[in-house]
Amino acid sequence: MESTSMPLFHFQEVLEYLKSSISNEVLQEYLYWLYQAPKYTTYRVNSKIVSAIDAISQLQNILEDAAGKDSISLPDIFIHPSLPDLIVLGPVKHSAEHSINSEKNVIVDSACGAAVLRGAHVYAPGVLGMPAGVKKGDEINILADLQAGCRKGLKKDYKGKIVFIGKGIALMTRGDLFMQNGTVTGVAIEVKSTTSGCARLPANNPSANSLSSLLLLQNLPSVVCGWVLNPQPGQIVLDACAAPGNKTTHLSSLMDNEGVIVALDKTSSKVNSLKQNCEKMGATNVRAFTFDSTKAVIDSNDSESPKNPLIDPPPYAPNTFDKVLLDAPCSALGQRPQLANWTSVSQLKSYPALQRNLFKSAVSLVKEGGQLLYCTCTITLEENEEMVAWALQSFPNLSLEEVTPRIGGCGGKGWPVRGLTPEHQAKVLRFGPPVKEITDGCAPCDMDTIGFFLALFQKGT
Ligand code: SAM
Numbered sequence: 089m090e091s092t093s094m095p096l097f098h099f100q101e102v103l104e105y106l107k108s109s110i111s112n113e114v115l116q117e118y119l120y121w122l123y124q125a126p127k128y129t130t131y132r133v134n135s136k137i138v139s140a141i142d143a144i145s146q147l148q149n150i151l152e153d154a155a156g157k158d159s160i161s162l163p164d165i166f167i168h169p170s171l172p173d174l175i176v177l178g179p180v181k182h183s184a185e186h187s188i189n190s191e192k193n194v195i196v197d198s199a200c201g202a203a204v205l206r207g208a209h210v211y212a213p214g215v216l217g218m219p220a221g222v223k224k225g226d227e228i229n230i231l232a233d234l235q236a237g238c239r240k241g242l243k244k245d246y247k248g249k250i251v252f253i254g255k256g257i258a259l260m261t262r263g264d265l266f267m268q269n270g271t272v273t274g275v276a277i278e279v280k281s282t283t284s285g286c287a288r289l290p291a292n293n294p295s296a297n298s299l300s301s302l303l304l305l306q307n308l309p310s311v312v313c314g315w316v317l318n319p320q321p322g323q324i325v326l327d328a329c330a331a332p333g334n335k336t337t338h339l340s341s342l343m344d345n346e347g348v349i350v351a352l353d354k355t356s357s358k359v360n361s362l363k364q365n366c367e368k369m370g371a372t373n374v375r376a377f378t379f380d381s382t383k384a385v386i387d388s389n390d391s392e393s394p395k396n397p398l399i400d401p402p403p404y405a406p407n408t409f410d411k412v413l414l415d416a417p418c419s420a421l422g423q424r425p426q427l428a429n430w431t432s433v434s435q436l437k438s439y440p441a442l443q444r445n446l447f448k449s450a451v452s453l454v455k456e457g458g459q460l461l462y463c464t465c466t467i468t469l470e471e472n473e474e475m476v477a478w479a480l481q482s483f484p485n486l487s488l489e490e491v492t493p494r495i496g497g498c499g500g501k502g503w504p505v506r507g508l509t510p511e512h513q514a515k516v517l518r519f520g521p522p523v524k525e526i527t528d529g530c531a532p533c534d535m536d537t538i539g540f541f542l543a544l545f546q547k548g549t
Pocket of ligand 1: 379417
């Protein structure tokens, strides 16, 4: 059993690479923080269908019913003070002891383990190994495989690196999981307690399931993005890397479904999920296309007349959109908790070039006087502050804007960033390990988030 407090990096050279731009001290602080799950669970309310107050009372009823059965304490539930459509659930008071007092262990993959630490139950596809003697209703320890070494269907003890994450009740047996034809879906283990103490809704509960179109589990910084871009009803908006559409549906809600959002993603299966999510959340002003956003600007030699985003598919003429969101593909090193990480240095190095190409299109497509929001869920300087420095140098008509609401820390926390002044660093938002200077005035849930970065630009003439 591992007693680690940092993500297991399978490519150790990634740590050396990160140290080339971040001091070892800051990196160690980051790694410790990344390994922990955020203690707060955040839901965005679908304001088109339900008010935040009604959503809270529905959540409370479900949690009270479940708590009554299991005699556990209830988490605090409140509306975020600056984000009116965000409901925050605090941690539950009792978390699983870091000890194993049952002989029965289920091994799950590290992604499933991370989801459990954030409040999910164990779904069948995440289960790797379960002993033959486990019956439905048995209490079972949940262990995450850090090495991706556990063979699916393993019956015996797994000898690789594992970490204890919590306890639950088996809803499926080994036979249900591994001896069926076809893919098995559904909850395999109903989680009862975890080492993170994150709140969770009961498994297979019809009332909880009926909340799925009212509430969307969404990280706090992602909801900040919508409010910072703040699209208005009637505007023409581009979401350049949109799937699965969690931010798209928020933009649509802020626009009251008036105006249009062109949502592009280069992967067609993801665009299908985006369309389904828009339908579920009632986002009717979204036009979604499978399209490479690096090619979304009309070729100036193209003799066709400029395309109208209200009726035509991409590409579009320069200066078409009032607002552009570029939620860029990134190394995702801000995801928490990170139990294990398989990113290689060459993957890490590949992102900035793609991000710059997407950024060039986005700058061209936004109107003069319009705004462009760039964001990532990673921690590297290259994909964040250095992108801002590059953008300001490459596009003299761009200015960096103050963001509202200002939640989170400033950029380049203690790191000198070439091309960025302290004023620039104070304008961008970086969500990272809490530091005294930047947490003053912030609610605890504002800093205990995933790692995230955002910068808002305005295009001048
Ligand atoms: N904004 C999304 C949300 O909140 O649900 C998440 C977007 S995710 C960070 C980045 C997305 O960019 C991925 O879905 C990926 O398929 C897409 N992507 C990557 N390269 C792209 C490109 N050249 N053009 C358009 N989309 C791209």
